Amino acid sequence: xxxxxxxxxxxxPEGFDLDNHPKVAIIVETTIPxxxxxxxxxxxxxxxxxxxxxxxxxxIAPSRDLPSRRSYFIxxxxxxxxxxxGKALYGAxxxxxxxxxxxxxxxxxxxxxxxxxxxxxxxxxxxxxWNPLAGMAAVVAGVIIRRPVFLDxxxxxxxxxxxxxxxxxxxxxxxxxxxxxxxxxxxxxxxVMREHLVANKGLPPDKVIVVPDGxxxxxxRPGLDGAAVRRKLGLSEExxxxxxxxxxxxxxxxxxxxxxxxxxxxVRPDVRLLVLGGGGPYFETVIKPLIDELGLAxxxxxxxxxxxxxxxxYLNACDIGAMTLRATLNHDNYxxxxxxxxxxxxxxxxxxxxxxxxxxxxxxxNGLVCPSEDVDAYTNAFLRLIEDRELARRLGAAGRExxxxxxxxxxxxxxxxxxxxxxxxDLASR
Numbered sequence: 001x002x003x004x005x006x007x008x009x010x011x012x013p014e015g016f017d018l019d020n021h022p023k024v025a026i027i028v029e030t031t032i033p034x035x036x037x038x039x040x041x042x043x044x045x046x047x048x049x050x051x052x053x054x055x056x057x058x059x060i061a062p063s064r065d066l067p068s069r070r071s072y073f074i075x076x077x078x079x080x081x082x083x084x085x086g087k088a089l090y091g092a093x094x095x096x097x098x099x100x101x102x103x104x105x106x107x108x109x110x111x112x113x114x115x116x117x118x119x120x121x122x123x124x125x126x127x128x129x130w131n132p133l134a135g136m137a138a139v140v141a142g143v144i145i146r147r148p149v150f151l152d153x154x155x156x157x158x159x160x161x162x163x164x165x166x167x168x169x170x171x172x173x174x175x176x177x178x179x180x181x182x183x184x185x186x187x188x189x190x191x192v193m194r195e196h197l198v199a200n201k202g203l204p205p206d207k208v209i210v211v212p213d214g215x216x217x218x219x220x221r222p223g224l225d226g227a228a229v230r231r232k233l234g235l236s237e238e239x240x241x242x243x244x245x246x247x248x249x250x251x252x253x254x255x256x257x258x259x260x261x262x263x264x265x266x267v268r269p270d271v272r273l274l275v276l277g278g279g280g281p282y283f284e285t286v287i288k289p290l291i292d293e294l295g296l297a298x299x300x301x302x303x304x305x306x307x308x309x310x311x312x313x314y315l316n317a318c319d320i321g322a323m324t325l326r327a328t329l330n331h332d333n334y335x336x337x338x339x340x341x342x343x344x345x346x347x348x349x350x351x352x353x354x355x356x357x358x359x360x361x362x363x364x365x366n367g368l369v370c371p372s373e374d375v376d377a378y379t380n381a382f383l384r385l386i387e388d389r390e391l392a393r394r395l396g397a398a399g400r401e402x403x404x405x406x407x408x409x410x411x412x413x414x415x416x417x418x419x420x421x422x423x424x425x426d427l428a429s430r
Contacts, residue, residue: 013076015053022055022125022428023116024420025109025141027134029101030086031061032079040337041152041213042130043077044409048417050076054425055125060108062086062101082108098133105137106144113145117429125428126150126184126420132157132172135179142182147427150419151183153193154213159330160251177201185419187211190356193333211416213335214407219312220344222400226316233274233301233317240268240386241301243318243347245276245311245338248283251331253324253352253373255290260324260378262294267383273322275302276314315345319392320385323351327372332356340407343399348392350381366398 012018028042046057057077062084063069069083082104085097109127116123124145129138130152142149158172180186180201186208188194194208227237235241242261248254254275261273273296278287291300306314315321321342325331332355339357342349349367351357363369368385370377385392 012056013050016056016076018056019119019121022122022425023112024049024055024057025112025124025127025138026057026059027105027109027127027129027138028059028061029131029134031064031081032059032074032077040409041154042128044216044413045128045152045416046077047075048410048413049420052417054417054420055428058109058112058124060105060112062104080108080112102133102137105134106141109141110144122428125425128152130154132175132179135183136175139179139182148184148424149179149182150185150187151179152187152211152416153180153197154189155334156330159328160249162328183207185209187416188333189213189335190333191359192356196333209416209419211412212407213337213340214409214412215337215340215344215403216410217344217403217408219309220315220341220403221312222316222346222396224313224316224345226313226318229313229317233303235272235301235317238270240271240320241274241318242271242320242322242382243274243276243315243342244322245315245341246336248275248278248280248287250282250286251326251328253326254287256326256373256375256378257322257324258287258290258294258296259375260382261296261299263375263379264382264386265296265299268386271382271386272299272301274314274318275300276311277305278302311341312345315341315347318347320382321347321349322382323349323357324370324378325352325354325372327352327354335360340403343396343407344403346396346400348385348395349399350378350385360402364395366395366402368395 026042026046028039030039032039032043046059049055049057059077059079061079061081063081064086066083069081071080084101084104113123124147126148127138127142128150129135135151138149158176180197180203186197186203188197188208188210189212191210194210197203197208198205230237244254244257264271291297323336323339335356339349349361351361351367351369352372353369361367361369368381370381
């Protein structure tokens with residue numbers, strides 16, 4: 001404990017002290033700086049808590065593999081790694097990996113709280129988590145150390161599992177319901193999701209707070225060197241370049257996008273689709289064979305996953321952002337990071353007509369909206385933006401303006417941190 005306190009004390013930001021400030025435990029999937037888009041929301045929450053000097057933040061996360069385990073301060077966030085298998089989160093053994101991470105998160109929070117108390121320092125005032133499994137770890141740890149749980153509920157994982165892991169779909173419904181009922185505050189990303197939880201899950205309206213997803217408007221911005229990316233990819237400036245960015249699962253509709261691309265290519269054979277991300281069994285077993293079946297190998301550029309800090313330059317190299325999502329329970333309720341990242345870089349977007357996203361994307365004002373899985377409608381929308389550069393510029397500029405005004409993380413997270421009131425902070429005991 002002495003070594004821990006010396007290390008921590010050397011790195012505590014100005015205006016804080018280790019003994020007298022409360023701590024917030026935040027459970028995340030991977031390390032900070034974020035190597036996963038899933039961590040970004042919690043990262044910006046931690047930054048805002050610290051910026052307002054309300055509390056110190058202990059982030060609880062697995063190491064990428066056993067040899068990489070360490071704990072460190074970065075941007076005044078105290079990153080507490082337990083021995084884990086972060087690089088296997090989406091692999092064949094993801095279920096046992098996640099179960100170990102669940103248990104290790106609970107143990108880590110209990111041990112840290114014991115360290116703080118033994119040293120006479122203020123401990124945790126609350127535990128904050130994102131997604132149902134981390135939320136359940138927070139609930140169990142909260143019962144043990146008698147602290148409230150705040151939950152960021154941004155997706156219906158039970159609905160995602162319906163196609164990805166069907167055997168887990170019903171257990172995940174139970175898990176979601178339990179975590180939602182035990183959390184003191186539930187932060188959701190849309191009015192539609194709030195209405196659903198109140199009407200269908202019976203949550204009290206004052207418990208569910210809308211805090212949308214967003215992006216870092218200073219990082220995701222127009223004017224970056226997209227030309228250098230095109231040169232790296234071997235693409236000239238004249239080639240129309242559509243981008244899909246992120247994970248690829250059945251509900252993301254990338255198979256639909258490929259059928260759309262095949263029809264667009266009949267009119268514009270020079271069109272290219274940049275697939276930034278992908279990977280996983282669905283990409284290998286469904287998407288790759290479909291590319292070959294449709295004869296699109298020459299129209300696809302797929303560099304795979306790249307470091308998050310390089311993504312904005314790749315977006316600046318593109319002409320149109322694609323979101324051909326299927327209409328599902330989850331997609332009707334959620335917001336997508338990639339929408340705000342496309343907009344942040346000034347790209348026009350083609351999106352599916354969905355409930356929550358539809359309250360933000362207005363057809364012909366800041367994007368083009370199409371019915372789910374309507375290949376002809378998507379095709380016409382992409383061709384319209386390829387041929388009408390002024391329309392594309394105007395829609396992209398409108399999206400950028402909206403991000404600056406309403407969807408920058410720096411402004412968004414102020415609303416969430418406001419719920420760390422003095423009565424919550426005072427729960428941190430010695």
